[in-house]
Amino acid sequence: xxxxxxxxxxxxxxxxxxxxxxxxxxxxxxxxxxxxxxxxxxxxxxxxxxxxxxxxxxxxxxxxxxxxxxxxxxxxxxxxxxxxxxxxxxxxxxxxxxxxxxxxxxxxxxxxxxxxxxxxxxxxx
Numbered sequence: 001x002x003x004x005x006x007x008x009x010x011x012x013x014x015x016x017x018x019x020x021x022x023x024x025x026x027x028x029x030x031x032x033x034x035x036x037x038x039x040x041x042x043x044x045x046x047x048x049x050x051x052x053x054x055x056x057x058x059x060x061x062x063x064x065x066x067x068x069x070x071x072x073x074x075x076x077x078x079x080x081x082x083x084x085x086x087x088x089x090x091x092x093x094x095x096x097x098x099x100x101x102x103x104x105x106x107x108x109x110x111x112x113x114x115x116x117x118x119x120x121x122x123x124x125x
Contacts, residue, residue: 001025001114003078005095008119015085015123021078021095021116028076032098032105034112035069035080037091037121046107047093048080058105063089085123092118 007019019035034049048069049058057069068081078095096112098104106112 001028001031001097001100003095003097003114003116005093005116005119008093008121010122010124011085013086013123013125016081016083017085017121018082019080019093019095019119019121021080023076023078023097025076027100028097029073030100030103031114032103033069033071033078034096034098034106035078036094036096036109036112037089038094038118039088039091042091044094044109045091046109049105049107050078051105052103056105058107060107082121085121087123087125090121090123092120094118 002024005021035047038044046060050069054071066084070079095116097114
């Protein structure tokens with residue numbers, strides 16, 4: 001599956017933004033999907049993950065209650081709704097897909113084998 005993330009930008013603290021990740025290929029509905037982020041000087045960080053049907057989700061503690069991951073399988077699209085943004089959310093955000101037919105949500109980047117190109121989010125204070 002090929003992935004293309006979009007929706008990043010420059011916002012102020014407290015704002016909301018939604019990232020999208022368009023997927024190509026016939027197996028999107030059988031990929032666990034995830035969002036990760038990479039900030040300068042830091043390691044790649046898990047943000048959220050979602051099961052095939054979208055009924056099971058997992059979040060990093062740092063975004064729990066503020067971010068919501070979702071998917072529209074009919075549109076082959078993954079989303080990340082981000083509310084109450086903070087300057088520490090500034091990073092490049094990547095969407096990622098596990099191999100098809102693995103339905104365990106994962107927080108480890110090594111469990112994902114397809115990655116989008118990333119979209120920059122900058123949150124000013």
